[in-house]
Amino acid sequence: MGLHIILFGRLADIAGSSVIVNAVADTDSLISALHKTYPALAESKYVIAVDKRVITSNTLLSENSVVALLPPFSGG
């Protein structure tokens, strides 16, 4: 089983709208792994949500966690 990542907006253009990655312990290690696989992600601005909750600091992940990467939109 891997971790389920959902990507929004332009981030989906970089990595696809839904990816499964190997399980890691926490969001910090997840993000560094993602940035290694998709360097363009490191250049993008986004916030992270774990299990439908926006997080602001490193968060432990469980085997069934769903992680979302949400970029800000400016358009109106």
Place this chain on the structure above:
Amino acid sequence: MSETNLYERYHRQTILPGFGAEGQQKLLRAKVFVVGAGGLGCPVLQYLTAAGVGTIGIADDDLVALNNLHRQVLYSVNDIGLSKAERAADILRQLNPEITITPHNNRITTQNALALFEHFDIIIDGTDNFAARYMINDACVLLKKSLVYGAISQFEGQVSVFKNQDDDDVNYRDIFPDPPKDGEVPNCAEAGVLGVLPGIVGTMMASETIKIITGIGASLTNQLLTFNALTNQVHQFSISAGRETHSQVPKTSSEFLNIDYDWLCSSSGKDEEIDAETFIRLIEKGNVDVIDVREPHELPTANEFPNIRIPLGQLTNNTNGIEADSVITFCQTGSRSLRAVKILKSIFGESKKIYSLRGGILEWKRRIKHYERKKT
């Protein structure tokens, strides 16, 4: 309007369970200020006007352009080149003459935001840039005004409600603490947008506004909703108020006045302004029309380069002679020519490159002396 007509007009919503005549009274007493009468603003304004929100303010300094019409559904081809705020107000008054609608044909800045917002209960953010979004957010936190937020990109949208009543209430900075820099996140003009998307997202914003006013249902307070028009997927994320983000919001109005939000997001739109040297380079390259938008009597005359004089007030109806692919406008100090750029962009869209000479003819005359000296 008579009691009977009022009853008739709002009948289908007042018979709803939990809404009633009381809900309608709350709407009629409510004061809502909509910033941006564009893609999101149009549906928000239409539905709030139709629903009978008693007082509506509209702020937009933009003019209607042909490339707006695929999503800004209040306007028609006859409105091209006219003020969005004023056209929206006129059109909405025909939909519902019983409410008060006030257009503000100005950009919302730190200078006018607090004074304008103060008179309203709910502010709606339908703007198209981060500088405005962070500024509106901070103004609403400072004034403890509820803010209904919506934003779009390509096929996706976001909606949220920031109550701003106490410290546990989430604001925009709790979702996105760091303002993006210029070019980091593409806007609609660069990335494109599906015309119906702001229709859907703006209608959600109107729905949230009506729910907050009437107190029915569960609003998106402390929640971020995302919608994808391609997949029909809707997600909802909960957000917590962070102590650090609250410390980023200015605490007093003088602190607020001192923040340069354009710099914070470096999105001042300065790319349409050119300096004297770029001006000379563009003229030497050719295929450029230079337009003096000053009044006929204004001095000094500009005889160093070919130009046509079309005073700003007559520009909208006198664009037939503009044929080159690039257009440079100038005036005395560079402020009227920025307005001219807006007017010309609303007429020509992306088909021409349109610039304003920074500092106007006065600055140019000063620079050219320096430039000539450098050349010899």
